[in-house]
Amino acid sequence: MKKLAILALGCLILVSCSNSQNEEENNSTGALIKDVKIEILDSVRVEYLGTLTLLDVSEEHKKIMLYDRATSKIVLSDMQGNILNELELEGDSPNSYGRMLGPGRFTPDGNIFIIGMKGFFTYNLDGEVLSSKKLPEDYEIFMTSTNQNTKPIPHQGRFITSYFDFKGKENNQAEYYQELTTLTELDSAASTHSPFLNIPSESKLRDGLGYEISDIMAYYTIHNNRLWIIFGAEAKLYEFDLDRYELQNSRELDFKNFYPTDGQELSKKQPGTIMFSSADGTTRNIISTGKNILVLYYPGYNQVDRDRVKEQQAKDNPEALSKLYQELGKKYGNRIHILDKDGNYLADLDNEYDLNIFS
Numbered sequence: 001m002k003k004l005a006i007l008a009l010g011c012l013i014l015v016s017c018s019n020s021q022n023e024e025e026n027n028s029t030g031a032l033i034k035d036v037k038i039e040i041l042d043s044v045r046v047e048y049l050g051t052l053t054l055l056d057v058s059e060e061h062k063k064i065m066l067y068d069r070a071t072s073k074i075v076l077s078d079m080q081g082n083i084l085n086e087l088e089l090e091g092d093s094p095n096s097y098g099r100m101l102g103p104g105r106f107t108p109d110g111n112i113f114i115i116g117m118k119g120f121f122t123y124n125l126d127g128e129v130l131s132s133k134k135l136p137e138d139y140e141i142f143m144t145s146t147n148q149n150t151k152p153i154p155h156q157g158r159f160i161t162s163y164f165d166f167k168g169k170e171n172n173q174a175e176y177y178q179e180l181t182t183l184t185e186l187d188s189a190a191s192t193h194s195p196f197l198n199i200p201s202e203s204k205l206r207d208g209l210g211y212e213i214s215d216i217m218a219y220y221t222i223h224n225n226r227l228w229i230i231f232g233a234e235a236k237l238y239e240f241d242l243d244r245y246e247l248q249n250s251r252e253l254d255f256k257n258f259y260p261t262d263g264q265e266l267s268k269k270q271p272g273t274i275m276f277s278s279a280d281g282t283t284r285n286i287i288s289t290g291k292n293i294l295v296l297y298y299p300g301y302n303q304v305d306r307d308r309v310k311e312q313q314a315k316d317n318p319e320a321l322s323k324l325y326q327e328l329g330k331k332y333g334n335r336i337h338i339l340d341k342d343g344n345y346l347a348d349l350d351n352e353y354d355l356n357i358f359s
Contacts, residue, residue: 036347061110170271182218209263223288233260259300295337
């Protein structure tokens, strides 16, 4: 039986202002209260046996690029949801990119561009290699992010992408968080890369405690000719210039009921291990629509539910624990934080459409 994937191809952020006397009195700033919602403008149904993730849409060439994580296939569809091709480009075949290091993209002429473990690849829609170039020799694959929400962003002939350079330090050392760089500029023409962007000194991630990779993951977008950054375990938005990547501004974000990790004493961190907790709130993506900035985040468990999980774990009852996780999974869903073009708060909404907000 084929699974029907329903993809939202266009969303409209509707903003209206209320000017009733009572509402104005309830607003301490004296500004008009804004009512914001997301409305689906267009969608497409794709009949496919599997679970698809949206990678890119080319309105000019009327094509949709999707990815099946279970089979690692790239699925191409038209705008009516008809599958045009299924490409098996991962693995050890001669035309393989290896493993995807960020979402594939359509090129301006309608081909497919992918940065993978084996390098930079451009394919036609039949999966034939049009061009390829190896990654820089000093580009350490295991230090990159394969998170689908950390996408390579083109900038001045290069690509800004996620990359961890630990400078030989371990996560139980304070220097690890001081010297770590989280992004790099990839030059596909010269096969070079330049790591940059330390965690800002004002970040909670520089408070002397220890954090996981998912906590210090940088999510990024280019907006108003600036690089906007938000880290996983922090509801704070940083704004950098695009010349020297110097911090220009930062602002706290009013995430609703956000429960990120509080960090851990450095002496308790175990070097070489990566831990993940479904109880911890985290940012999952940021994109610019041109008119707005959207931040996708997962709120995490409140203290009451964290204690419930600990109590159930202590009872050694896997079935009951699984049911509790299922219950909490429904209770704590992803949310979308919406800012205007200048980074000012507009709304914080439940992700009722379960939108993948790739840019």
